[in-house]
Amino acid sequence: MNPSMEAIRQSILVGQPLIQILSYEEKRVEGFLLRMAEQVHKAPALAHWDINHGLVKENHSVPESRDPVIAIDAVINDPEPGFTVFRDLGPEMRRSGRVVRKLRDAYKILKGKRKIIFLLSSDEYFPQDLKKEIDIFPFPLPGIDELGALFERFLESMRRSGRQIQLNEAERRDFVIAAQGLTLDEAYKAYMKAFHNQPLITAGLVKGIHEEKKQLIMKENVLEYFTQRFTLDDLGGLDNLKDWLQKRRRAFTDAAREFGLEKPRGFLCMGVSGCGKSLSAKVTASLWKLPLFRLDMNLVYSGMAGSPELVFSRALQTMDSVAPAVLWIDEIESGISDKQGDSSSSRILGYFLTWMQEHTSEIFVAATANRIDLLPAELLRRGRFDQIFFIDLPTRREREEIFSIHLKAKGNDVSHFNVPQLAQITKGWSGSEIEQVIISAMYEAFNENRPLSEDDLLVIFGNSVPLATTMEEQIKKIRSWAHNRAVRASKDVEY
Ligand SMILES: Nc1ncnc2c1ncn2[C@@H]1O[C@H](COP(=O)(O)OP(=O)(O)OP(=O)(O)O)[C@@H](O)[C@H]1O
Ligand SMILES: [Mg+2]
Known part of the structure; x- marks a missing residue:
């Protein structure tokens, strides 16, 4: 079992009464909880609550239970053990301290009773007051097996609608792997899009899935x-x-x-x-x-x-x-x-x-x-x-390399510069500062319509102070911290 699912399972098995699960995929999470209910209670059944329907158990609505406090009370007072899923309770918790209080009560009463309240949402609101009582888990995305099963069902429906499928075992697997990282819904839509209007389903169509995934990753925004x-x-x-x-x-x-x-x-x-x-x-x-x-x-x-x-x-x-x-x-x-x-x-x-x-x-x-x-x-x-x-700050020899790299990268002929001397006089300068000085000096030269000379650099270095001088204390601190805990990235030690 996937480690995150295993963690949820453990939490259920030890009788933790309040569990929050973060996922976009309600159906998948509830499928998993049904299987867990089967294991724990020998009955694959869940009661549900949402703001429109209130609490529904075995097709019976509990009266007045759109009020979450009444619904939680009903769970507490239910003589039977069982799992109850609350969808989108976040806004209610935010609106009313009563709900949070009731959940804390429920925690005390239900502990170890095999009655569990699951809070299910894609975007969680988490009241600080519940910090100690609640376990929170992100639900994992579907793995290869689940995606594989989805893809097989999908191909079957394609075949029934008269498409021709020319995929060997390895090519099928490519389609499944390409959908990794997507929810089941997203994977389904990606297959739909890629196969749209294609009478013949061949390995080349996998490009469409990659394209779709790239789009989705971009939408996610936080990964560049x-x-x-x-x-x-x-x-x-x-x-x-x-x-x-x-x-x-x-x-x-x-x-x-x-x-x-x-x-x-x-x-x-x-x-x-x-x-x-x-x-x-x-x-x-x-x-x-x-x-x-x-x-x-x-x-x-x-x-x-x-x-x-x-x-x-x-x-x-x-x-x-x-x-x-x-x-x-x-x-x-x-x-x-x-x-x-x-x-x-x-x-x-x-x-x-x-x-x-x-x-x-x-x-x-x-x-x-x-x-x-x-x-x-x-x-x-x-x-x-x-x-x-x-x-650390670059050593003398490292500064030589940094000068050569940046002079060359910006189109200067390194042989016109006394690089060892430049390195000598820039003790305490960082790589980024050296690069910045080269750029400033090049502007001077550019404005006077001549190539960059060593003097341009010397003037600027002579007139400015590197950050290391003003931050001497901090740098000392970093060095002493690193002394026992880290490996020096440089080989030489002569600054
Ligand atoms: N050792 C180096 N060799 C070549 N160029 C360097 C070196 N160190 C710094 N530079 C130049 O300075 C620029 C900034 O360096 P970099 O972004 O890696 O610094 P950093 O250690 O991440 O600093 P910060 O803590 O400010 O993020 C680099 O893009 C590069 O142009
Ligand atoms: Mg950086």
Whole structure:
């Protein structure tokens, strides 16, 4: 069983009386609950509540029960054990403290009685007062088996309507895999669209499913597909990190599994601003020839796409479905941390930690962090990330490489510059600051209609102060934190 479903099952089996399930797929969730009811009560039956029909049990409406307090009372007083599903109770909880109070009462009375109230919604409202009483689970998207069964039923209906099907076993599987990451409804619609007006169903139509999925991922908004490509040559210095990445070039191949290696889960790059943390994430994807997706935690929390927990869990499930890929989480401390008193963020952290431990898909997480003091200890524990790298201000030799990279990238002839000298005088400058100075100096030269000269650079460097000078204390702190906990991304130590 899928780990999230297993977690719900455990919660049911220990007699937890209030369980909230987050999903867009009411029918699928209720199908699962019916199977659970069969196991627990030997009777596959559910009672239902919604705002229009009130509480309905075995086709009987309970009088007055559109009022959720009356409905919850009826569940409490029902002599029979059983499962009751409340759909969309969120707005009622928001409107009235009575409902929340009643649920807390129900929790005390129903504990261990095999009477369970399920709150089912796609966009959850979560009252703080219920924090201790309620278990919350995102419901997983359909797996290969469910999608496979759907696709077979779909093909059968196509065949009956006179279409010709020319698909072998492997090609059928491609259609099923292509729909991973979609809900059953979405998968059904994607097949409908792809096969519309096609008398002959062949392997080529799978493109339509990929197209549909791309659309749906874009709609989701919080995942951004990156097309920009970088190579190792765009990244100056950081030789330890580069070695590590290069040794894992074939980490996501069958050959690595056969050799007995587990697939890597991810790295965390922490360190000084502007020294190549984000660039390292981008380089990883290009080097390993994997697609790169950036998860925007600000959008997750914006509430634009739904409740943060649901959006976050769905994004990870979407990632599982597009594997193998690199998932880039920039400035992870701002999104995945245990902010005191914020239940959304602590649940997101919990979900992320479990996913990091348990996901079986080939997703490599490239995370970056600036404020390590905000990172929860659980995230740094062994077994979450394969390696934690510390990216410090560039060393002298690294600054040479950074100068060469950016002078060349912007069309200058490196042989006209004394790069070792430039590196010498820029002690304490970050890669990003060096790049910015080159750009400013090029504007000077451009305005005077001449090529960039070394003097242009020297003037600007002479007149400005790098951030490291003003932030000396902070940088000292970062260094001492990293000393025991992280591996230096650079090989050399001479600043
Ligand atoms: N080691 C480097 N080699 C080449 N370019 C670099 C290096 N470090 C920084 N740069 C340049 O600076 C830009 C910014 O770097 P990057 O975004 O990777 O910094 P960061 O460590 O993520 O900083 P922040 O903490 O501010 O997000 C890069 O896009 C690149 O152009
Ligand atoms: Mg960055």
